Every structure is written in C-alpha cells, then in structure tokens.
Amino acid sequence: xxxxxxxxxxxxxxxxxxxxxxxxxxxxxxxxxxxxxxxxxxxxxxxxxxxxxxxxxxxxxxxxxxxxxxxxxxxxxxx
Numbered sequence: 001x002x003x004x005x006x007x008x009x010x011x012x013x014x015x016x017x018x019x020x021x022x023x024x025x026x027x028x029x030x031x032x033x034x035x036x037x038x039x040x041x042x043x044x045x046x047x048x049x050x051x052x053x054x055x056x057x058x059x060x061x062x063x064x065x066x067x068x069x070x071x072x073x074x075x076x077x078x079x
Contacts, residue, residue: 003069004039004046015040022051022063030079033071048073 007015014020017038018029029051031037037049046067054062066078 003067004044007041007044008039008046015044016049016051018049018051019063019065022053023060026053026055026060028052028079030074032074037067045069047071050074050078 014023018031018036021027022029029049031049031051034044034047037044037046039046047070048068050066052064053060054064066074068074
C-alpha cells in the first residue's frame with residue numbers, strides 16, 4: 001500500500017513521537033529525520049514527515065500525515 005504500511009495503519013496504536021505530539025498539542029509537527037519522527041519500529045523506512053491535527057470544532061479527532069523516505073524532504077508545497 002505504501003512505505004511503512006506493514007506497521008502504520010488506521011486503527012493501530014500510535015507508533016510515532018511526532019504523531020503523539022500533534023495529538024497532545026494540536027500543533028503541526030514537521031519531522032526532518034527518523035529521530036524526529038520517533039517510530040518505535042527499528043526497521044521503519046519513514047524519514048521525514050508533516051503531521052497535521054484533524055479537528056472537529058475544538059476537539060482533536062485524528063491526524064493527517066505526509067511521509068517521505070528521505071531526510072529533509074518537506075517542501076513549502078507540502079506545508
């Protein structure tokens with residue numbers, strides 16, 4: 001399905017520090033490398049990301065994520 005689909009899928013517990021930060025703070029997270037994404041799976045190939053909180057009224061109900069395979073791949077267009 002996509003890079004990381006073997007362990008990142010809907011309904012699965014949150015695996016990344018970046019997503020947890022987005023859900024807790026309600027702020028967009030930009031991760032430029034694997035360490036900033038913080039996936040618990042040591043074989044994860046995701047290397048940069050933008051994670052956006054999804055809100056209904058003022059409640060955070062999920063997140064929208066855009067991942068890349070290489071470090072520092074987030075561009076102004078992605079944002």
